[in-house]
Amino acid sequence: MSWLFQFAGGQDLLSLLMSLLWFIFMLLFLIYPTFSQKIQLSYMLRDVEKKLLKLKYFRDEVRKRTINHLNKYSDGNIEVDKGVDRLLGSVVIEPIDRDPYGIMYKLEHIVNTWEETFENEVRALCPKADEKTVKTLTNLVEVARGLDYIYRIIRHYYLLGKKTANIYTVLQVQMILPQVMEIANAYRQSSYAFAQGQPIGDGVGVLAVAKLIDGMEKKTYEIAKDTVVQETFWNGRKILVLRAKGPGGAVGKPGEGVKKLIEAEGDKVKAVITIDAGLKLEGEESGKIIEGIGAAIGGIGVERYKIEEISKAKGIPLYAFVIYESIAEAITPMRENIAKAAEKVVEKVKRLILEKIDDGATVIVAGIGNTVGIGMT
Amino acid sequence: MIPGKEAEKIPTPLTHMKCLKCGTVNSRPFKEGDYVFKEVEEKCPKCGHDKMRIIGIYVKEEKEKKKVKLF
Numbered sequence: 550m551s552w553l554f555q556f557a558g559g560q561d562l563l564s565l566l567m568s569l570l571w572f573i574f575m576l577l578f579l580i581y582p583t584f585s586q587k588i589q590l591s592y593m594l595r596d597v598e599k600k601l602l603k604l605k606y607f608r609d610e611v612r613k614r615t616i617n618h619l620n621k622y623s624d625g626n627i628e629v630d631k632g633v634d635r636l637l638g639s640v641v642i643e644p645i646d647r648d649p650y651g652i653m654y655k656l657e658h659i660v661n662t663w664e665e666t667f668e669n670e671v672r673a674l675c676p677k678a679d680e681k682t683v684k685t686l687t688n689l690v691e692v693a694r695g696l697d698y699i700y701r702i703i704r705h706y707y708l709l710g711k712k713t714a715n716i717y718t719v720l721q722v723q724m725i726l727p728q729v730m731e732i733a734n735a736y737r738q739s740s741y742a743f744a745q746g747q748p749i750g751d752g753v754g755v756l757a758v759a760k761l762i763d764g765m766e767k768k769t770y771e772i773a774k775d776t777v778v779q780e781t782f783w784n785g786r787k788i789l790v791l792r793a794k795g796p797g798g799a800v801g802k803p804g805e806g807v808k809k810l811i812e813a814e815g816d817k818v819k820a821v822i823t824i825d826a827g828l829k830l831e832g833e834e835s836g837k838i839i840e841g842i843g844a845a846i847g848g849i850g851v852e853r854y855k856i857e858e859i860s861k862a863k864g865i866p867l868y869a870f871v872i873y874e875s876i877a878e879a880i881t882p883m884r885e886n887i888a889k890a891a892e893k894v895v896e897k898v899k900r901l902i903l904e905k906i907d908d909g910a911t912v913i914v915a916g917i918g919n920t921v922g923i924g925m926t
Numbered sequence: 927m928i929p930g931k932e933a934e935k936i937p938t939p940l941t942h943m944k945c946l947k948c949g950t951v952n953s954r955p956f957k958e959g960d961y962v963f964k965e966v967e968e969k970c971p972k973c974g975h976d977k978m979r980i981i982g983i984y985v986k987e988e989k990e991k992k993k994v995k996l997f
Contacts, residue, residue, distance in 0.1 A: 741936050745958050748939075748983050759963065796961035832997055882939045888984040922983055924963040 590716045593723050597707050600726050601700075607733050608700040611740040612637070615693040618744045619686060622675035632674045636667065636690050637697045657851040661774075667691070684775070684797035685921055689743040692880075696736040699729060735877035742882045743798060748922035750878040754824040754845075755923050756891040757870075758790045758916030761898060763926040772809050776801035777925070783899075785908040787817070795920030803915050804852030808859045810913055819910040821860055822868045822901065824894055825917035826887075829873035836886035837873040838894050840901075845869035846917045856915075868901060870894050937985040943978040945970035956983055 578584055612633065619629045641663045644655035671687045672678070678686060703722060710719035742749050748756065767781040771794070779790040789810055793801030803823075811818050825845040829835060844856040844867050860867050872890045898914060906912045940953045941960045950972040960966070964980045 738936055745956065746961060747956060748962060756962065763963070796964070882937055883984045885984050885987045888982050922961045924961045926963050 586716055587714070590710075590714060590719060593716070593719045594707070594711055597703075597710075597719060597723055597726065600730055601703055601707055603730065604700045604703055604733055607737045608696050611693045611696050611737055614740055614744055615689050618689060619671070619675055622678035622682060622686065624676060627674055627676075629674055632670065633690060633693070636670055637694050639667075639694070653851055653854045656849060660849060660851065681797035684799045685743055685746055688798035688919070688921060689740060692736055692740045692743060696733060696740075699733055699736070703729060731877055735880050738877075738882070739880040742880075743921060746796065746798075746922050748883045749880055749919055750874045750883050750887050751826050751880060751918045752883065752920060752923050753826050753872045753874070753887050753891050754918040755792045755795065755916040755920050756883075756888070756918075757824045757872075757894045757898070758792050758914055759795075759923060759926045760891055761895045761914065762788065762790050769925065773802040773805040775799040776803060776806040778806065778810060779926075784903065786902055786906050787909075787911040788902070789814070789818075789911060789913045790916065791913060792916040793918075793920045794925070796922055796924040798919055798921035800848070800917075800919050802852065803846060803917055804855030807856045807913055807915060811859050811863055811865065814911055816863070817911040818863070818865055818913055819906050820866050820868055821856060821913045821915065822870070822898060823856070823915045823917055824870045824898065825872070826874050826879055827871035828879070829875055833873055834886075835874050835878055835884060836890040838890055838897060839871045839873065840897065841869045841871060843867050843869050845871050846915075866905075868905070870897060939983050939985045941980055942982040942984075943968065944981045945973060945975050946977045946979055947975035948973040951981070952978070 616630050616633050619633065623629050641659060644652055644659060646652055667690070668683060668687045671690055672683050675683065675686055703726070706718060706722040709715070710722065739749060741747075762779055762781050762783075765781045765783065767779045767790075769777055769779045772778045772791070775794050777792060777794050779792075781788050781790070791803055791806045791810065793799040793803075807821055811821075821844070823845040825847065827839070827845065827847075829837070844853045844860075846853045846856065856867065859865075872887065872894060874884075874887055878884055878887060902912055902914075939956045941956050942951060942953045943966065944951050946965070948970060950970055952971050960980055960983060962980055962983055966978055966980060967976055968978050969976050970978060
């Protein structure tokens with residue numbers, strides 16, 4: 550026993566036990582080199598698990614809100630919850646891109662079919678809803694579907710990382726989770742906005758063009774699905790305002806609309822101006838207006854492709870106005886500085902028209918974005 | 927797990943209306959069915975006219991405490 554006490558520096562029993570414990574601990578790290586990694590993994594998994602639970606809470610809350618809201622427009626014989634669950638799990642398969650020839654039109658065809666099917670499914674679930682409400686309810690289900698997808702993806706990587714004890718899988722999920730949580734919370738807030746029919750930040754482009762021709766005498770007609778044109782004259786110039794039909798939640802087909810308008814107007818069109826919300830970088834001010842060249846339009850690219858294709862063929866210049874906002878601001882109820890930017894951009898568009906468009910010529914002004922809560926002028 | 931108080935907070939926008947007679951702008955909390963450019967039958971607080979037009983629906987910005995920003 551004396552040699553053991555010598556090991557502890559000839560001290561008492563407590564010091565001996567402490568030294569032994571310390572020795573075993575050191576040995577553990579030597580024999581089992583990934584021990585520290587295991588501890589780190591368990592900490593990371595716990596962090597991801599906490600956020601995943603929060604995501605689940607958001608997902609369930611949005612799903613419940615969607616079902617409750619759809620139930621208002623349904624009748625007793627329809628099982629809304631089962632219908633919503635079916636829509637949440639539905640998928641869109643992108644066209645094969647190994648042969649990229651004509652891919653934009655293939656993509657357009659798939660997206661159009663998807664949108665139509667989705668809308669018809671919602672319409673069937675809510676027979677009491679009018680057309681405007683069906684559009685907003687479709688957006689609401691899309692938000693619930695988006696949040697459900699985010700939750701399932703994060704859960705997949707969490708479980709995969711846990712099962713394989715792969716620290717690198719878990720590390721990647723943990724790294725992107727703060728941004729994912731921000732987006733998920735924005736989705737949650739946007740479900741509330743869509744349920745109530747409140748304008749969202751993305752609608753600022755539509756709001757701007759509506760303000761541009763507010764109070765002017767105009768002719769309104771539908772040019773593509775959910776897309777309207779408002780023809781007016783201002784300072785000797787013909788202005789063709791293109792936007793999605795509101796106040797239901799729709800984005801319309803601005804690309805298709807611009808294409809048809811240019812085909813109908815011929816060489817009279819001297820410019821296409823697009824106004825849209827754009828993602829700002831961290832540190833930039835929300836509601837800041839940026840002027841540029843090109844087609845300011847997001848989405849999968851089909852609509853932008855169409856505008857670029859026709860304008861290139863006809864040699865029409867493209868001018869763009871982008872209103873900066875964050876991803877969260879784009880899908881949540883509109884903020885004051887973004888709404889105020891819509892008024893400022895109107896002045897900039899008017900100045901551009903006077904500078905670039907000659908008397909008697911035609912200009913297309915397209916307001917891009919979701920029209921939820923924004924009516925027609 | 928129940929998320930924190932901050933996540934619970936859902937911003938309620940204000941509906942801003944303009945009187946069609948005297949042009950007075952008034953606001954109230956958003957009500958379901960409101961949309962921008964809708965004409966509503968509500969009394970103007972100034973002239974008493976019963977028709978107003980919604981000119982904006984947005985969330986009022988909270989005044990941030992002045993911080994010295996480096997960037």
